Amino acid sequence: xxxxxxxxxxxxxxxxxxxxxxxxxxxxxxxxxxxxxxxxxxxxxxxxxxxxxxxxxxxxxxxxxxxxxxxxxxxxxxxxxxxxxxxxxxxxxxxxxxxxxxxxxxxxxxxxx
Amino acid sequence: xxxxxxxxxxxxxxxxxxxxxxxxxxxxxxxxxxxxxxxxxxxxxxxxxxxxxxxxxxxxxxxxxxxxxxxxxxxxxxxxxxxxxxxxxxxxxxxxxxxxxxxxxxxxxxx
Numbered sequence: 001x002x003x004x005x006x007x008x009x010x011x012x013x014x015x016x017x018x019x020x021x022x023x024x025x026x027x028x029x030x031x032x033x034x035x036x037x038x039x040x041x042x043x044x045x046x047x048x049x050x051x052x053x054x055x056x057x058x059x060x061x062x063x064x065x066x067x068x069x070x071x072x073x074x075x076x077x078x079x080x081x082x083x084x085x086x087x088x089x090x091x092x093x094x095x096x097x098x099x100x101x102x103x104x105x106x107x108x109x110x111x112x113x
Numbered sequence: 114x115x116x117x118x119x120x121x122x123x124x125x126x127x128x129x130x131x132x133x134x135x136x137x138x139x140x141x142x143x144x145x146x147x148x149x150x151x152x153x154x155x156x157x158x159x160x161x162x163x164x165x166x167x168x169x170x171x172x173x174x175x176x177x178x179x180x181x182x183x184x185x186x187x188x189x190x191x192x193x194x195x196x197x198x199x200x201x202x203x204x205x206x207x208x209x210x211x212x213x214x215x216x217x218x219x220x221x222x223x224x
Contacts, residue, residue, distance in 0.1 A: 004155075035214075042215065043200065043202075043212075048209050048210050050210075056208055056211045058211070101158050102158065102212070104157070106154070107155060
């Protein structure tokens, strides 16, 4: 079974631009969660999608948004990028709410200059 | 708010045993997770505790006390490859799959 895949793996953007990151969960998994990881703040929850619906949302500004498609693939978008958005963005896939195990993808390293 | 505390760094010797502690103060509790993350890699699942007690899985064990808001990860027979960051995370009731993470403990295993 293929693992969680994220594209692109690395990205460099300029302040003010926008970016879209993609996550393909493990086949059959319906839940995708997104996290931001920085050295200072650690792993912070952005949002979770389950069956195309946003189920949970973290404490991030509205510039951060996401969606999930019918095949469970998910995208997150960050508009009007700021230097502080430089981070590793991880997605995690799970089969559902009752399942406790979440599998993380390799992440997208975003650098904002 | 939610608060999860772990030591920032620990150093241990190859072949030894190390215990990484995690304390948490959260509103609602639906399980505690431990993840291992090597530098530049994705976190990988190590253990899950929802009831009090010790869960053993090979060289790794995890303990939970819900009344004390306390957990630890015990690593036995340490190997050099165990050098990594160890993340404690709590799942809250009604939170779907949302995990709240501590900042992680960087473990260095030395000869």
